[in-house]
Amino acid sequence: MSRKAKRNGGDDIKMSDIARHAGVSPMTVSRALRAPSTVSEKMRRKVDAAVREFGYLPNRIAGSLSSKRSNVVGLIVPSIQNSLYANMIQAISDVLRANGFHLMIANSGHRLDDEEALVSALLAQRVCGLVLHNTTHTKGVRDLVAKTGVPVIETGNLPAEPLDMAVSYSNFEAARAMTAHLGRLGYRKIGFVTLPLRDNDRSEERRRGYFAALKELGLPADPSLVLEAPGGFSEGGDALVRLVQTHPGLDAAFFAGDVLAVGALFECQRRGWAVPGRVAIASFDDLDLLRHAVPTVTTLRIPRHEIGRRSAELLVNRLLGASPERIRIDVGFEIVQREST
Amino acid sequence: MSRKAKRNGGDDIKMSDIARHAGVSPMTVSRALRAPSTVSEKMRRKVDAAVREFGYLPNRIAGSLSSKRSNVVGLIVPSIQNSLYANMIQAISDVLRANGFHLMIANSGHRLDDEEALVSALLAQRVCGLVLHNTTHTKGVRDLVAKTGVPVIETGNLPAEPLDMAVSYSNFEAARAMTAHLGRLGYRKIGFVTLPLRDNDRSEERRRGYFAALKELGLPADPSLVLEAPGGFSEGGDALVRLVQTHPGLDAAFFAGDVLAVGALFECQRRGWAVPGRVAIASFDDLDLLRHAVPTVTTLRIPRHEIGRRSAELLVNRLLGASPERIRIDVGFEIVQREST
């Protein structure tokens, strides 16, 4: 009673069966299915008829082995449970599907070692391309990528030296721009709440951007204005409360994660703190929610969908024959000024 | 310059190479990797050394073809862009990974024809199991599943007659329970806002549940109290406003989608309508957001994570040898009474 027994529900029609029943050679069946234009009308009709009659499903595993070509792309995200990745995944999935590719998804849980294990596993499955939502990798990952030569897209941040291709925005620039924006609006005591920094280059970059902007604004860099919080609504609220308590003069808070920002906003509503009267709130990433909350929340719009789309397009082009070259695309970002600041 | 050329970054070490370098037969390598206990300590060490030296990655495509066994499970969801599926996907992904399986994800965009095309495609990839977030299928899907005999999990709703295995809650019962709950709280004019009904048995079931509850409560079934809205915050707000305008006596609104409910809540905040003073709001699905919004929102807690986990567990058990049997698991739901009602 192996898995095998289960898979064969008694059918398992193969190409040679179709060929026999259609009165043609297996090669003709193969061609009729993959490149109909190379086969005469008559043959194609015979094959199509037999395929329909038996409900034949070509075995892509065999096809891939034989052609040394696969149509599955691997994607590794830190967490599936995050709507921010969802937009990107959707876009990738759509572009791939339109080009006959499939998507294998795995999540690394923000752990670099797990990323390496997953890259290995996906490569063993012989994926034809890889999308990594991460730009710092273990040596193992770099070696594997180099050795196998699979096309790789890195995203989530703009690496100085991409493994292969990168499509992203700069977390550093985005955080800097938002902080500068707050400064321009007249805020002088700006708190910063970051997601965990460990194993996460994105968070680290954002924090650097925040400090860079403070410097440019001529504001003091006060480390006690920076709080690290795990994701979640409550954590955002808690962080804001702590900041306000330790810094009575705080006039704005920049949250490097949209859920944190919304959590903070709710906390303000609960406590009756006017936003932005008592404290201004700025967020990172344009969650739909932020446009509808009361007040609406100032944030950075990151073109997540575009990132996904362009990543998949680059990958597909390469798989379809484009010559390999290091590409680094900066999709940029946009500050969306709303009521909360 | 085929894709092939790209894939061979110059390496492509195969099992026989490892065997040669380790001074053993290919079969021993195969066994050392897949069932180390069937190989002597000495052999295993030789093999491991060679594997590490060359950075050998077994070719699972070849393995699958040869063994007629695959370790990839296919998942089809209506849309990836929905945090509600995200919880389930995460759970599935985790369980599968812990058992050495991988996940191929596709989205049907709520179109049954697309679902069929995807089932075909995934079956052609020879996935060893299928999870469908949908319980009404085309004949084509039913035939394919029957013919190939792949284990299938249906979820998203409790089908009367599952294709194979089903893990879900009852949309009908859930909607009925919430409507009854509102009735018990004393609300008498309860609006209902549903997601699009077309090709979506879940929405349809929820609506039936709403009407069933009204009947039990002895309340009139007024079709004009039911509004169909595409998903989205704005649509939720719009729907509520329309309901209130056409039914001045409306005292509660039940939204069959969490985003709609939150949109309505924001609209109330904007208009200064007290919730639940002016109108009570109830939601479907326990988005984290609802627990933190102001006011917190009464809703139905659907154990999405558990659904994913149990689905994957059932699948894995079957793949590991459990005998096939129709299984239908009702994971239930829970009413979470909060401030909004």
Add this chain to the structure above:
DNA sequence: TTATAGGATGGTAGCGATACCAAGAGAACG
């Protein structure tokens, strides 16, 4: 000691498709 079982290895034959080359059938040409 010889017989016998059982565990560890190796050899061989596929898995179901595709690549590549050879062969046959017409069409176009001088």
Add this chain to the structure above:
DNA sequence: CGTTCTCTTGGTATCGCTACCATCCTATAA
């Protein structure tokens, strides 16, 4: 009318691994 060229079609040899069976070796029993 034969030759060359192009378009279709078919045969054969893999692709890289695993199933299955044969073989061998060592340990235990008789």
